[in-house]
Amino acid sequence: MRIFISGPSGVGKSSVIKEILKRKPDTVLSVSYTTRAPRPGEHDGTDYFFVSRDTFEEMIEKGSFLEWANVHGHLYGTSLAWVESREADGFNVLFDIDVQGVIQAKAQGSKGCFIFLVPPDMEELSRRLNGRGTEDTRQLALRLENARHELTYWTIYDYLVVNDSLEKTIEDVSTIMEAQGLLKEEVIRKLPWLSTIA
């Protein structure tokens, strides 16, 4: 099962994803391919698959990516084969993904559920972005404007979860994942007698 989670900057997406992974041992985070160099402490195959630009571009040509993007000159992408092998091993794959990635994954016809985390309101989002305290007023205004723009894409998702309290959000995402496990495509795999009925 594939669970795609997006949300604007400041919504608290990282905490939600970290907590879901902690509580669900049958769920793994998608590991991306990237052309950027490993940073100290990063391990190949755990944080990213570090590859050359040539390798990455070959993979693009072969249609190997579920989605990919160029971020500040470095390429990042999710290998469809890697996702499928994790699924074949019985794991759910969780994607920490942005709006552009979701558009691509949907265009590829990827199955899975697309969840958009939203703040209770814009004031709260502004407070959370402020709370980071690492940026000046102009940068903050820019980040808030970007977040507002990202929020206009709520229509392309399946589910909206208001991240008010972390606990309630984890509960909601878990409910969505459990319901996903009851979709006919998931259940039928455990019912060979039904799939062959005629």
Added chain:
Amino acid sequence: MRIFISGPSGVGKSSVIKEILKRKPDTVLSVSYTTRAPRPGEHDGTDYFFVSRDTFEEMIEKGSFLEWANVHGHLYGTSLAWVESREADGFNVLFDIDVQGVIQAKAQGSKGCFIFLVPPDMEELSRRLNGRGTEDTRQLALRLENARHELTYWTIYDYLVVNDSLEKTIEDVSTIMEAQGLLKEEVIRKLPWLSTIA
């Protein structure tokens, strides 16, 4: 929110629906229109809306039904306007519906989730049909054959729930209903600030 529940004869659908309605005060069972006469103890507007054949046929011509059927010469149907008025009052509407009804509701483009209750296996379904003890062998074989045929329609549903234990089935249906409440169409109604963002 609309929840359509189907299942072959003997699967235990009535018990599941009864229990869901008992536990969820915000959920009502769909009340059908019918041309058959009220039986002793049945009340108009609670058990059915009892109408003349002329009225019913007028409603068909006006496209008033989400689905309708002719059962042993009597007409039965679900009024779309009635469903919408219950939804406008804030209720979830639960449908006890058969395969043909689901095909019609889907053809009308009805929103909602379609749940198919299935037995753990055919042997268990046979035992349950047997357990009713009201029919002779030939009737039983016919009912089992009908149930087997209905099961081939599992592909037109969204969700499959194996009715092994009643408690687990109620839990699964509740999970599906909760997830349904997190769909963007449901959540956006509570977030006017997000629906008007630009």
